[in-house]
Amino acid sequence: MVNKDRARTPLNPDRLKLFKADLHIHTVLSGCAEIEMIPSLILWQAEKKGLNLIAITDHNACHNAEAVIEAAVGTNIHVFPGMELQSKEEVHLLCLFDTVASCKKCQEKVFQKLPSLTNKEDLFGPQYVVNAAGEWLWTEERLLAQSADMTLEEMVDQVASLGGLAIPAHVDRTSYSLLSNLGLVPPTLDVSALEVTPYFDPRKGFLEWPELREWCLIVNGDAHRLNEIQDRTLLKMSHPEIKEIILAFKGQEGRQVLVEWPKP
Ligand SMILES: [Zn+2]
Numbered sequence: 001m002v003n004k005d006r007a008r009t010p011l012n013p014d015r016l017k018l019f020k021a022d023l024h025i026h027t028v029l030s031g032c033a034e035i036e037m038i039p040s041l042i043l044w045q046a047e048k049k050g051l052n053l054i055a056i057t058d059h060n061a062c063h064n065a066e067a068v069i070e071a072a073v074g075t076n077i078h079v080f081p082g083m084e085l086q087s088k089e090e091v092h093l094l095c096l097f098d099t100v101a102s103c104k105k106c107q108e109k110v111f112q113k114l115p116s117l118t119n120k121e122d123l124f125g126p127q128y129v130v131n132a133a134g135e136w137l138w139t140e141e142r143l144l145a146q147s148a149d150m151t152l153e154e155m156v157d158q159v160a161s162l163g164g165l166a167i168p169a170h171v172d173r174t175s176y177s178l179l180s181n182l183g184l185v186p187p188t189l190d191v192s193a194l195e196v197t198p199y200f201d202p203r204k205g206f207l208e209w210p211e212l213r214e215w216c217l218i219v220n221g222d223a224h225r226l227n228e229i230q231d232r233t234l235l236k237m238s239h240p241e242i243k244e245i246i247l248a249f250k251g252q253e254g255r256q257v258l259v260e261w262p263k264p
Pocket residue numbers: 084092169170176222
């Protein structure tokens with residue numbers, strides 16, 4: 001007879017591992033990123049920082065995610081494909097997926113709502129697509145860093161419907177963020193964590209935005225150059241999968257988020 005209770009028993013917390021993560025990294029596909037943001041160098045820097053979990057999150061597109069995943073084969077680093085979406089309200093929203101296929105489906109939906117403007121390289125920088133070796137394949141001509149005609153809530157729903165995880169980005173930033181553009185975290189927004197910048201100090205930040213005390217906060221680098229990659233967020237979980245990260249964000253079944261805040 002099958003022991004159904006055993007199937008529901010949470011994993012022994014002793015078997016959980018700590019994953020050092022930076023879940024917001026740009027590549028040369030983002031016009032604003034430096035030319036050094038190619039797969040091998042991103043992984044080299046991540047390894048140097050002791051990371052074992054990263055996410056590739058270019059503006060509204062994921063053309064380079066697969067190349068970084070391929071380059072990471074044989075390393076100890078798990079790479080999530082993702083994007084940094086920009087909503088109608090000009091709020092940035094990270095989205096991460098377990099598979100490149102789901103991430104691409106989300107990109108297709110967003111592209112349908114993205115104005116068809118051509119990138120101006122001299123103003124916004126080139127948007128390069130590269131292979132795992134960092135060699136140039138083609139250049140995305142469509143301007144990626146702009147708002148899609150979708151509300152933030154619509155984006156969160158879209159990401160969830162494809163099995164992804166949405167995280168409002170750099171909420172303490174003075175532009176393109178929840179707090180700067182909307183003034184608050186909408187109570188109906190269905191997310192389980194918020195990203196803050198490496199400059200966020202809870203001693204000051206919680207005075208300015210007391211509502212942030214109620215949230216699970218993570219620190220990412222929003223790296224546009226190698227030395228901006230951060231190593232301050234630890235996720236305690238069983239393995240790198242979106243549903244495990246959500247459990248960690250919610251502090252359920254022994255999973256948790258540990259952040260190293262600036263020392264006084
Ligand atoms: Zn951003």
